[in-house]
Amino acid sequence: MKGFTQEHEEVLAKHASLYESLTTAGFMRNIEQPIFIELQKVYHEALYVQHFSSWCPSCIADMVSQLYRSYHAWKDKQPPASEPIDLEKKTTTPSPLKKRN
Numbered sequence: 697m698k699g700f701t702q703e704h705e706e707v708l709a710k711h712a713s714l715y716e717s718l719t720t721a722g723f724m725r726n727i728e729q730p731i732f733i734e735l736q737k738v739y740h741e742a743l744y745v746q747h748f749s750s751w752c753p754s755c756i757a758d759m760v761s762q763l764y765r766s767y768h769a770w771k772d773k774q775p776p777a778s779e780p781i782d783l784e785k786k787t788t789t790p791s792p793l794k795k796r797n
Contacts, residue, residue: 698741698742698743698744699742699770700738700742700767700770700771701741704738704741704742704767705767707734707735707737707738708738708763708764708767710734711727711734711735712764714727714731714735714760715760715761715764718757718760718761719761723757724756724757724760726753727756732750732756735759735763736750736759738763739763742763742766742767742770743762743763743766745762
């Protein structure tokens with residue numbers, strides 16, 4: 697597995713309802729071609745898997761399931777994001793200047 701980019705995360709967040717339906721209800725509606733193409737692109741780029749049948753509904757469901765399970769496993773392994781530094785609140789004390797002779 698290569699990993700997921702910010703763009704991949706945005707695509708997965710946008711279509712998370714497909715995975716939720718698949719895991720909670722046990723089925724997934726037919727997905728429209730543009731959505732399928734987006735998910736397929738993430739699947740190929742992040743997991744580097746090139747072979748599956750796009751004509752088989754259960755194969756597409758397997759792709760979606762594998763994609764989201766892999767994403768969640770990858771996300772769990774990522775280090776926690778550090779809190780951003782607020783430069784406005786950061787105070788520094790000026791260092792004393794030495795006099796030149």
